[in-house]
Structures are given as C-alpha cells and as structure tokens.
Amino acid sequence: MNHRLPPWLAQNTVAIRVVLLLTLLVGLAYPLVMTAAAQVPGLRGKAEGSRVTGADGKDAGSSLIGQSFTDSKGKPIKKYFQSRPSNAGTGYDGAASAAGNQGPESVVDAKDKPSLLTLVCGRSKAVGDLEGVDGARRFCTPDGVGAVLGVFREDGTTGRVTRVVSLNQACPAKPFVATYKGVDVECAKSGADYGRANTVPVRGDGPANPKVPADAVTASASGLDPHISPAYAKLQTARVARERNADESAVRKLISKYTTGRSLGVLGEPGVNVVLLNIALDREHPAPKSSSSKPSQASKSSQQGA
Amino acid sequence: MAAWIQASLVLAVVVGLHVPLGDYMARVLDGGRHWRAEKAVYRVCGIAPDKEQSWRHYLTALLAFTVMSIAALFALFSLQDKLPWSTGHEGMPWRLALHTAVSFTTNTSWQNYAGESTTGHLAVMAGLGVQAFASAAVGICVALVLIRGLTRRSTEDLGNFWVDLLRTIFRVLVPIAVVGGLILMAGGVIQSLGGGHTVDTVAGAKQTLLDGPVASWEPVKLFSGDGGGVFNASSAHPFENPTAWTNAFEIVLMLLVPMACIRMFGRLIGSLKQSWTLLTVVGILFGLLLAAGSFAQSAHTGTVTEAIGGPHEGTETRIGVPGSTLFGVAATGSADGAANSAYDSFSSLGGGVLLSAMMLGEVAPGGTGSGLYGLIVVVLVAVFVGGLMVGRTPEYLRKRIGYAEMRWVVSYALIPPTVILVCTGFALATGNGQSSMGNPGAHGLTELIYAYTSNTNSNGSSMAGFNGATDFHNQLMVCAMLAGRYLPMACVLALAGRLAKQQPGVVTVGTLRAQGPNFVVLATAASVILALLNFLPALSLGAVADGLL
Structure with a gap:
C-alpha cells in the first residue's frame, strides 16, 4: 500500500509504526524482562532497595x-x-533528592535564604559545640556566619571608604571586626539595601585544617x-x-x-x-x-x- | 594519587573495550544480511530494507521519526494520569510536556522537573526509555551516512534510515543495556515496579523509599548520551549509583559507545590509522579538560571552597571530589549530561571546565554518533586550513574538500554557537535570564550560559540552581534543542550527499596526509581555536570572572 503514497507521507506511516513497535519492545518488554531477572536470588534484595x-x-x-x-x-x-547536612526535602526525604546548588561565591545572605558560606560557618560552629572542639573556619565569624563586609566607596568601586557593614551579622550583633580601613563597621539593619556596597570576604585567622571535617559542614548532591x-x-x-x-x-x-x-x-x-x-x-x-x-x-x- | 590511578584505570578500560565493540559495530551495522526477526519487523512496519535513500530522503525519514516521537512522548506525558503505572503522578502541563518530549527525542534530556515527583514508571520506561535508545541510534545513523559519503563513489545512495535505526538499537544498544543493567543491579541499583513504601527510621521518624525501573534505565541513560534521571539527583542518588565502583562503571558506560564509534569509523573506511589519529585527538582534548578540571577543583579557588577546605559541597562521600570531577568531565565531554554531584557547587573554574567541554562542540569524545560526525567536521576544517597552508587542494580520504563541502562544514560549526549566544542574549534582554539565576553575580551568568549550551549541544547536564521551569525557558529551550540538534544533522547529511557523488581523487605526494603527529596537532588546535573564537567573551564574563575576581 505504501508505494501508492507520496514518499513524505509514506515515511510518516512507517514512523508511527516504528515508534509503536519500539515502545512495545524496548519500552515495555525490555524493562519487564530486567525486572524478571531482578527476582533471581542474590539480586533480589539489591533490586528491592537493600x-x-x-x-x-x-x-x-x-x-x-x-x-x-x-x-x-x-x-x-x-x-x-x-x-551530613541534607537538602532532600526537610532532610533525608527519600522522595525528594536534591542538592543545594549554591556556588563557591555564595557569601551574602539573602532575606529568605542564607548564603552557602553562612550555612558552612553555622554548621561548623554547631558541630564544634556538640563535640567540644573549636568550630572555627576561614571566612567565618565567631558567631557562625559568613565574615563578609559590604564596603561603600566614594566613587562606587574605587576611592575612599565611606561606610562599612558586616553584611551577614544582623543588628544587634557585634560586628566581627571593629574597624575596616579606619572606618567603624556597622551591623546589618534588616530591610536595608546594601546592593551598592563592594563585597569583601574576610579570611580571618581560622585554621587551614579545621577541626570539623569538610563533609560535616557540606550537603551531598543527593x-x-x-x-x-x-x-x-x-x-x-x-x-x-x-x-x-x-x-x-x-x-x-x-x-x-x-x-x-x-x-x-x-x-x-x-x-x-x-x-x-x-x-x-x-x-x-x-x-x-x-x-x-x-x-x-x-x-x-x-x-x-x- | 588514588585520583589519578582511578582516572587512568577507567580510561584504560574504555580504550580496551572500545576496540571489540567498535569492530563489532562495523561488522553488524553497515551492509550484511538481515536477521529473520528483523525481516519480520520490517514487514510489520512497512519498511523496504534494501531500498537505499538519498540524503534528502534519509533526512525526511529521520525528521518523520522525530516528529512522531515527539508527538508520542507529548501524549504520554500529558495523559500520564489516565494511563497505568503513573504511581500517582499528574499529567504534565503542556509546555513542560513539550519541553520534555523534545528534550528526550533530541538526546538532550535537560529536565525542568524533579524526576521522583513528576514521572511515573510508565513515563520512564515507555517514554524516556524508548527515546534514549532511539535518539542514540539516530546519532549513529547520521554518523553512518557521513562514513558512507566518504567511502562511496559516484552515487546518491546513502543507506536506509529505518534499517540503520533498528539495527543500531537491536544489535548494539539493547545488548549493552542488558549487560550493563545486570552489572549495576549487582552493585545495588534498584529495579522494582512498586509504588514505594514508608518506614520508621532508626531515630523514629518517617522516611519514604521509592521504587522504580532504575537498573533498566541507568545504563541506557549513560551510554546513549541521554543523562537525565529517574531521580532529581541523577547519578548522585544512591539508588542510581550506590558505590564507588558503580561510579567508575557508569563513567565507562558514558565514554564507551562514542569511542567505539571512532573505531567503527576506522574499520569502515579501511584505515585503523585514521581511527587511532582521531582517538589521539580525543584523548588529548579529554586529557586537557580532565587536567584543567582536576587542577581547578584542587586549587581551592573561591571563598566558600576555602572555608570548607575543598569543593565538597554537593559531592557524595563514597564518590569524593576526584570521582565527581572525572564523572563531570566525562558527562560533559560525551554529551551525556548525567551528574553524580552538584555542578553548580564546583569551584568556579571547575564549573567553567565543564562548560568548556560542551563548548568544544561535544567532540571529546562527544555524543553517541554525534561525537564522531562532529569530530569528522573538525578534521575537515583542519584538512582545509592545512591544505591552504601548504598550497594544495584540500582532500580527505580521497575526497576533495572544496567550496561546496566547506559551506556545510562551516554552517555546522557556526550553528551551535549562534543558537547559544542568541538565546542567552535574548533571555538576558527580556529579564528572564536574570530572574531564573540561582546564584548572584557572575556565577548566575555562568548558570544561564551553561543552560543554553547544554540544551543546544544535546548535553542535558545543568547547574541546577538555574530555574528553567518557567514558560519562557521551556519554550526557548525547545527552540534551542531543535535547532542545535537537527540543523547540524541536516548539514552533515547534505555534506555526505555531496561527498558520495564525487569521483575518487588520486593520492599524490602533495596531498596533506590526515594522520601522524602533525595532523593531530592541527586537528586539536582547530577544535580548540574554533571554540575559543566562539565562546571566549562569554566564558570571561561568566566562569572566569567568577573564579578570578
């Protein structure tokens, strides 16, 4: 029958049949055969989720x-x-695997979402307190948030420093440094817009090899x-x-x-x-x-x- | 140290296995007898298996299959709740259904949804599963046509799309899937079709454990260049990738078929020297990417990375940072797009390396079939440039590479960058790019560029902080995927048509020999320079700015 149809139309009727056939063979038969194979003793326990x-x-x-x-x-x-910390649902939700997907320069807390740096610092302090060791890390404040200054300069990105805010330390917290380039450091007021400030993370004197291991302060990919x-x-x-x-x-x-x-x-x-x-x-x-x-x-x- | 041994071991296994697999593919995919079962299939589907097609007819058949595939997937996803095995999931809204249908038909598998909360067992098996096999096979079909264009003389006949498609699936892909699935099952990957169950955890809370046809899906998603997951976390999920050795095995699966395609090429053109030359080019590119990625990951660039003590955020303990980096480079270099870690949380330059691997045009070693034809296009550029440098007519495998041929080659090379940069620019100009960024500043821009590079190059991996699940991105990504997949394919088929019509030339002393160290350097440089010319400005504003400022 196909030879009577113009080629472009004939190809379409073939295409429909091939899609249906593949659906039956590799879409249903193949996974069902694999599921049957999974019933073999030795595989079964693993196939059902260990x-x-x-x-x-x-x-x-x-x-x-x-x-x-x-x-x-x-x-x-x-x-x-x-x-470890977990981003799956509210934590280890088996029906909601997920990563945090925050990048290596996620250092300033947003209103509803802490930065990755603050998460890391907070976890390090909490684990340190629980285990009775020093939870200090680089770029972290003693109260366990990211040590990041918002520096306002006279000409935007250059010029004299006019004002400095510790971006992740909400008032009334005491800023982790008193002054920066001779200017007093303020705590961050809630609702204020620090968008024009230059972001300056402060390394501090935290240890290169912290007491709290890396996996204790980071979430996994799943x-x-x-x-x-x-x-x-x-x-x-x-x-x-x-x-x-x-x-x-x-x-x-x-x-x-x-x-x-x-x-x-x-x-x-x-x-x-x-x-x-x-x-x-x-x-x-x-x-x-x-x-x-x-x-x-x-x-x-x-x-x-x- | 263990990291480098791990990488060497994985790559040695791939190189070892690609030889027999490539030889087998060359034997069973081009010419030869039809199996009796295949003849029955051809009869049922109304295929005349011995009638060969011109490049135009081949393309028509390929596009007809594509349209029907997208329609079938769209129906399956939209009507999921009316069909069996939906495991309680709703039908997808139409934009998401269209995006997902196009995504899996084009071998991209970018997902604007979390697998476990959106797709039931039927959608995975009969939807994603079918197109994972089929889209991989379509790539190999186009590669076979280009090989025929290079080897055949004075003809319009370039093979039969339906025969190429079904042979690739039945003779090559299904056997690998069965073996791979059983091996992964032995490692702990689940294969169960229940609806999940809830348990009381050790600490007395509730936890839901899901079921799924994962072991039948996992090898297919890896070797096909597909990469999307049953689960949101893809190959980071312990049910998809339970141990360190399954992780290594999954990397092997991603790299194996694209590498075997290169071997198949050598067999079919009758010159294994050619395939080793191409393999060397791939090896150098992959080695450079892996070295750069490993260095960027271990050099602790970035504020948070230094606070942590390494790029551990978003990596699994059993796999570790080196295993994640190797997997990431393999997944982006092979157009696979699976992920065993959160690429968004890689060090800035490490994420930039993954992006660069895609921007090379997916040739190191590239997607299933698409890697090979991409590589041959790079070789033709090198032959052309090299021929001009020594003042001879450029030739490859005794075919003249003249103006008409180069028109298709150049179109092929320019389409993906154009699509990527235009889409990225359009998203930024309309504000839709900015509002979907999951991270501030340069890293957010990297996420956006990554998204459109991944969609256009049929990769499918993501910096998952980026929110693609908006009407705007669902629609723009559909355009990017279709243009990025089928326009280059059409160029390759047209090129093959021109090459096949030529009379063979004569090899003279003046012909530039497309093998040996000189040519390897020329081809590698051509690939890198093309990518740099296209993408350096975008990379500078994204990953490089993020890492160095």
Missing part, C-alpha cells in the same frame, strides 16, 4: 539511603552518629548520602560512647566494621555507613533509658499539648 532491619527487628529503611538522626525539633540525638568520612566518625566517637556508657574502643571497632574503603583500592573515597553503624550500636550498646532522647509516644503527645 533494605535493613533495625535493632527492634522491624524494617528500618535502606542501607543505601541516609537518614536524619535528629529529634522532632531538628536537634541532634546525642547517642547517634550524625549524618541529600541522601548514607556515609560520613572516617574523620567525622572519629570526631563523634567520644560523645556517642559517653551517651551509651560504652567503651570508645568498642565503638571504634563498630566504626571500622561499617567503613568501606576505596573499591579496588583506588576508586572513590572511604566512608562510614551511618545507618548501619547506628543500628549496630542500638543492638550492641543500647543507650541507658534515662539519657534516651528518642521521641517516645508520650513526649510526642505532650508536645502537641504545648
């Missing part, structure tokens, strides 16, 4: 998908190793990273052992059990699986009841009352 059971024997998630170990107010639960660096696990060991009345050496042993090195010795980076580690801790070194900050049914209902 599920793990908690210390109570119930389904507790997946060994591949990270979790938050915080209470309902977002505060770290001290008996657990903490995961927001679901199940791992932390061995350095961050080490930093948390003393606190977790204390909360569980356990030997630090016993906790360290579990850490090394759930540390994956580089594949083949060279691929990727070593990481400690926080989900598996915390489940193992609950199983082998359960925390004493009194210090448990896990939200129980009772505490939940009392919060509702308040």
Whole structure:
C-alpha cells in the first residue's frame, strides 16, 4: 500500500509504526524482562532497595539511603552518629533528592535564604559545640556566619571608604571586626539595601585544617548520602560512647566494621555507613533509658499539648 | 594519587573495550544480511530494507521519526494520569510536556522537573526509555551516512534510515543495556515496579523509599548520551549509583559507545590509522579538560571552597571530589549530561571546565554518533586550513574538500554557537535570564550560559540552581534543542550527499596526509581555536570572572 503514497507521507506511516513497535519492545518488554531477572536470588534484595532491619527487628529503611538522626525539633540525638547536612526535602526525604546548588561565591545572605558560606560557618560552629572542639573556619565569624563586609566607596568601586557593614551579622550583633580601613563597621539593619556596597570576604585567622571535617559542614548532591568520612566518625566517637556508657574502643571497632574503603583500592573515597553503624550500636550498646532522647509516644503527645 | 590511578584505570578500560565493540559495530551495522526477526519487523512496519535513500530522503525519514516521537512522548506525558503505572503522578502541563518530549527525542534530556515527583514508571520506561535508545541510534545513523559519503563513489545512495535505526538499537544498544543493567543491579541499583513504601527510621521518624525501573534505565541513560534521571539527583542518588565502583562503571558506560564509534569509523573506511589519529585527538582534548578540571577543583579557588577546605559541597562521600570531577568531565565531554554531584557547587573554574567541554562542540569524545560526525567536521576544517597552508587542494580520504563541502562544514560549526549566544542574549534582554539565576553575580551568568549550551549541544547536564521551569525557558529551550540538534544533522547529511557523488581523487605526494603527529596537532588546535573564537567573551564574563575576581 505504501508505494501508492507520496514518499513524505509514506515515511510518516512507517514512523508511527516504528515508534509503536519500539515502545512495545524496548519500552515495555525490555524493562519487564530486567525486572524478571531482578527476582533471581542474590539480586533480589539489591533490586528491592537493600533494605535493613533495625535493632527492634522491624524494617528500618535502606542501607543505601541516609537518614536524619535528629529529634522532632531538628536537634541532634546525642547517642547517634550524625549524618551530613541534607537538602532532600526537610532532610533525608527519600522522595525528594536534591542538592543545594549554591556556588563557591555564595557569601551574602539573602532575606529568605542564607548564603552557602553562612550555612558552612553555622554548621561548623554547631558541630564544634556538640563535640567540644573549636568550630572555627576561614571566612567565618565567631558567631557562625559568613565574615563578609559590604564596603561603600566614594566613587562606587574605587576611592575612599565611606561606610562599612558586616553584611551577614544582623543588628544587634557585634560586628566581627571593629574597624575596616579606619572606618567603624556597622551591623546589618534588616530591610536595608546594601546592593551598592563592594563585597569583601574576610579570611580571618581560622585554621587551614579545621577541626570539623569538610563533609560535616557540606550537603551531598543527593541529600541522601548514607556515609560520613572516617574523620567525622572519629570526631563523634567520644560523645556517642559517653551517651551509651560504652567503651570508645568498642565503638571504634563498630566504626571500622561499617567503613568501606576505596573499591579496588583506588576508586572513590572511604566512608562510614551511618545507618548501619547506628543500628549496630542500638543492638550492641543500647543507650541507658534515662539519657534516651528518642521521641517516645508520650513526649510526642505532650508536645502537641504545648 | 588514588585520583589519578582511578582516572587512568577507567580510561584504560574504555580504550580496551572500545576496540571489540567498535569492530563489532562495523561488522553488524553497515551492509550484511538481515536477521529473520528483523525481516519480520520490517514487514510489520512497512519498511523496504534494501531500498537505499538519498540524503534528502534519509533526512525526511529521520525528521518523520522525530516528529512522531515527539508527538508520542507529548501524549504520554500529558495523559500520564489516565494511563497505568503513573504511581500517582499528574499529567504534565503542556509546555513542560513539550519541553520534555523534545528534550528526550533530541538526546538532550535537560529536565525542568524533579524526576521522583513528576514521572511515573510508565513515563520512564515507555517514554524516556524508548527515546534514549532511539535518539542514540539516530546519532549513529547520521554518523553512518557521513562514513558512507566518504567511502562511496559516484552515487546518491546513502543507506536506509529505518534499517540503520533498528539495527543500531537491536544489535548494539539493547545488548549493552542488558549487560550493563545486570552489572549495576549487582552493585545495588534498584529495579522494582512498586509504588514505594514508608518506614520508621532508626531515630523514629518517617522516611519514604521509592521504587522504580532504575537498573533498566541507568545504563541506557549513560551510554546513549541521554543523562537525565529517574531521580532529581541523577547519578548522585544512591539508588542510581550506590558505590564507588558503580561510579567508575557508569563513567565507562558514558565514554564507551562514542569511542567505539571512532573505531567503527576506522574499520569502515579501511584505515585503523585514521581511527587511532582521531582517538589521539580525543584523548588529548579529554586529557586537557580532565587536567584543567582536576587542577581547578584542587586549587581551592573561591571563598566558600576555602572555608570548607575543598569543593565538597554537593559531592557524595563514597564518590569524593576526584570521582565527581572525572564523572563531570566525562558527562560533559560525551554529551551525556548525567551528574553524580552538584555542578553548580564546583569551584568556579571547575564549573567553567565543564562548560568548556560542551563548548568544544561535544567532540571529546562527544555524543553517541554525534561525537564522531562532529569530530569528522573538525578534521575537515583542519584538512582545509592545512591544505591552504601548504598550497594544495584540500582532500580527505580521497575526497576533495572544496567550496561546496566547506559551506556545510562551516554552517555546522557556526550553528551551535549562534543558537547559544542568541538565546542567552535574548533571555538576558527580556529579564528572564536574570530572574531564573540561582546564584548572584557572575556565577548566575555562568548558570544561564551553561543552560543554553547544554540544551543546544544535546548535553542535558545543568547547574541546577538555574530555574528553567518557567514558560519562557521551556519554550526557548525547545527552540534551542531543535535547532542545535537537527540543523547540524541536516548539514552533515547534505555534506555526505555531496561527498558520495564525487569521483575518487588520486593520492599524490602533495596531498596533506590526515594522520601522524602533525595532523593531530592541527586537528586539536582547530577544535580548540574554533571554540575559543566562539565562546571566549562569554566564558570571561561568566566562569572566569567568577573564579578570578
């Protein structure tokens, strides 16, 4: 029948049939065959999401998908190793993977969105306070925001300095430096427009190798990273052992059990699986009841009352 | 140190595997007998498999297939909620449905939506999945036609589009997908068609874990040059890329087919020296990009990067910064556009390297098939310039490269930069560029240029802080993708038509030999200089200003 149609029309009828046929073969048959192959023992558990059971024997998630170990107010639960910061939903939302997508020069806080620098500084201070180490970093103020000055100059970008504002320190905060080039530094007034100021990040005297590791102050690309660096696990060991009345050496042993090195010795980076580690801790070194900050049914209902 | 061993290992595996795969592709894609199952398919579809087409008819068939593909995808996405396996997702609004349909048909796979909250299983399998196979095959079809144009004499016949398309899918792409899918499944990539389930986490909160046909999709999105994800986080999501070794394997999958196309070229023209020459050019370009990217990432440029102690924001612990950089360069160099990290949070110059990899015109090693024909175009430029320098008629594989041929070559080279810069300028002039930027200042401009470079060059990766999900960008990106994909393809087909009609010339001592170190330098330089001439001003205002000011 095709030979009677003009070529351009004949091609279209072929095209429709090819699209339909491909839909059936590679669009449906191929993924269904692969799903059938996934039922083979050995593959099945992985194909279904590498599920793990908690210390109570119930389904507790997946060994591949990270979790938050915080209470309902977002505060770290001290008996657990903490995961990295997350941008997936409100944190480790398995149905909303996402990165922060802020760039390396994201240094000035917007009204409704802190800059990446302030996020990093704030996390570093919080982790430092929690673990009892110095959370100081370069370009960070002591109160944990980005140390960035807005410098007004006589001729816009050049000339004498006329006014200086610490852009990320909202009043009444005390600016992290008193003066800049002889001009008193002000705190930032809410609602003021500092758009004409020149942005000057101040490095400060923070350490080149901060006590709080890089992965503890940065979010992952998926927001679901199940791992932390061995350095961050080490930093948390003393606190977790204390909360569980356990030997630090016993906790360290579990850490090394759930540390994956580089594949083949060279691929990727070593990481400690926080989900598996915390489940193992609950199983082998359960925390004493009194210090448990896990939200129980009772505490939940009392919060509702308040 | 581990970083360089990792990169060397991955590249060694790619170079090792591209030889048998390229030889196999040369054997089964051009000529030879039809399989019995294929004959049945041809009968059902009304294809006359032994009737060859002129370049015009080939282009007509290709465009007919494209139009029907876009229509089918558009219907599938718009009517998703009325079809089975939508897993509760709504139909897409029409602009988004059109953008997504064009995006996956053109092998771009830029997504103005988050996968897990928008597409159900059917849309992934029968929508994105079909076009991932098909769009990759279309690229290889066009490359095959150009090869035939170079090898055939005094003819208009350049092959049959339908046969090329279906053979590429059935004989090459499906087998790689099955093997790749099984390997990834063994690494932990999920393949389940349920609707997800909610669990109580260790700390007593709720967490939803999704299901999806991911292991069947993952290898296809990687080797096809597609790159979009089932999940918003693409190959950073632990269900798509669970371990460090799956990460390395995924990089291999991205680079393998484009490299094998180069080998196939050498086999089909009967000169493996030619394919090694091209591979050397690709190797140098890729090596330069990787070295520049790694240096930019480790040199701690940028305020926040220094505060952190490295570009760790937006990278996964198991993969690390080196694994993310290697993946990023492979994904942008191969027109794939997958991401295992947040490219927006790379160091400024590191992000600039990814942008440059696309601006080279996707030739290092470029997309599936499109990388090869892009590379041959670069070679023709080099042959032409080189021929003029030594005062001889430019020839390549005994075909004269004269005015008529160069007209198509130059058009090919100028279309993508024109589309990118005009679209970027238009977005800025109307204010729609600025309002979609996710970061202030020069970095925001980089995001915008990145977006249109990615759309025009069929890459699909993004600096995801940029918000493309507006009516303006959905529509402008559709124009950029269509123009950036099919105008260059039409140039290549027309060029092939002219070349095939020629009588063979005679190789004399005066002919510029298109191989050896001299020619490698000439071709590499041609590629870099073309890109610099087109894009240096835009790069300076974006990534370079961001990194150095």
